Structure formats: C-alpha cells, structure tokens
Amino acid sequence: MSPPFLSSVPLLPADDGKLSLDEFQAFFSDGTLNEEELENLFHTIDSDNTSNVDTKELCDYFAKHMGDYEGVLASLETLNLSILRAMDFTKKVYERGTNVEQFVTRFLLKESANQIHSLLNSVESAVDAIDEQHCSVECWECVDCVLSGMVEVRKETLEAQINRLAELIGRLENKSLYLIRQEMTVSQKQLGEFCEALKQYLKNVSAERDCFHVTAVRLPDGLSFVVYEFWDGEEEWKRHLQAASFKAFQHVKVDTLCQPEAVSTVAVPAAWCNLSRD
Secondary structure (H helix, E strand, O other): OOOHHHOOHHHOOOOOOEEOHHHHHHHHOOOOOOHHHHHHHHHHHOOOOOOOEEHHHHHHHHHOOOOOHHHHHHHHHHHHHHHHHHHHHHHHHHHHOOHHHHHHHHHHHHHHHHHHHHHHHHHHHHHHHHHHHOOOHHHHHHHHHHHHHOOOOOOOOHHHHHHHHHHHHHHHOOOOEEEEEEEEEEOHHHHHHHHHHHHHHHHHHHOOOOEEEEEEEEOOOOOEEEEEEEEOOHHHHHHHOOOHHHHHHHHHHHHHEOOOOEEEEEEEOHHHOOOOOO
C-alpha cells in the first residue's frame, strides 16, 4: 500500500512526475543529510537505475520505513472522511436546526478543532525540537517531554477522538445534558504542579460512571485552561463534588491559580438534544 502522504508526489518540482538528482537534493535537503548522503539515498531509491526517481519508487521506499507512522497516516485518511461528513452534517443543522441544535453542533465543532489543533501543536513542537537540535540525544529527550508533558496531548489517536465525539452525540440524544465549564489561570511558577494535577484529575473523572465526557483545552497564553465536563445530570455532578478526586484538585488550585476560577453550568433537556440526522 502506498503511503497516503505521497499521493501528491507528481506535483513535486518535476513536470514529468520524476525527480532528477538535483531536484531530489533540492526537495529533500533539510540539514540532516549532507550532499553525498542525499546522493547515496537517491541511488538507493532509484531501483531501476534510470537516474530519475519516480512516484512508485518513492512510495516503495517510504512504505518500508513507516513503522508506527503507518497507523497515524491511515487514521488521518479516516479523519479526513469523518470531517467531510461532519461538515455536511453541520451545514444541514445550521440550515434547518433549532437554536439549541445549532448551539450543540457549534460546541462539538469547536471541540473537534481544539483537539486536532492540540495534537498538531504537539507534532509541530516535536518537529521544531528536531530541527533545532539535529536529532541529538538531547533532542529526543525534548521531544519526549513535549509529547508526554503537555496537558492537551491525548494517547488516543485522532480517529478515536472523532469516535468519542460521535458517541457523545449519540448519548446527547438520549440523556439530559449538564455541562460544567471551568476556566482557570495558573501562576507561571506553579504551572508544572498544576499540569500534573490536571492530568490526574482528567484521568479520575473520565473513569467515573456518571461523567460521559471530560476534556481540557489550553488557551494560547499558555497559562489559561478550560475544562469541560459532561454529566448525566445536576445531582450526579453534585455527588462528584464530594469525591476525593475533586477535593484533591481543588486543593491544588488553591495553591496554583493566580485568580479565582470561573465556573459556569448549563442544563439542556433531553428533548432539545435530538440533532437532525437527515
């Protein structure tokens, strides 16, 4: 199977869909391989010895070295199809949906964008770390820190996150929705402590039976966070306020926030949550 990211290879700087050695070196030069190493790689990929590298040869070469990226790229193809279907669904809701239907759809759309943007930021940070340190040992330690230390990073694949949103829609159709929004601004000196506590809180809350979705978004200033929790009802959320996980997180917030958190709630009756699927 050809790597999906090479589907546009014919659009590379060669009108005939092939790369000469000079074009190959110009396109793939990123400071990692020197000119001689790029030339050796070119001849390795040029399996038919035509002094040109075509799309098939590139696909064959990269397909052998994809490793865990094979699953990532396959998920991106699935995600692309899911997004197209969701955009069509959004268009229909906004054309003939009620205000509440539009509100819920708008929230889900924003949440999808936040999750995708969060993962993209993590990947871009890893790329920047590699570019800056040329794949040294310190570089990979930095990449590991980026991928494991940021609150926004989920172990789920993009496809799994989209599936979670689809499940959320299904549950919204059959339950009353109680949405809790917490916005917090953290002291710079206490950021690390807060992030660790938040990750543990998200893990604990996601395991609670009556909470069917929880997510955190880190705002562009780097010090502000918004946590969304979806509970089966107000009573279920009030019981959660007595849980050890909630009290532990509250204790950390007292020590780490530079101003009081802003908490808002909204209840949506089940009868209002039937999103049109026509």
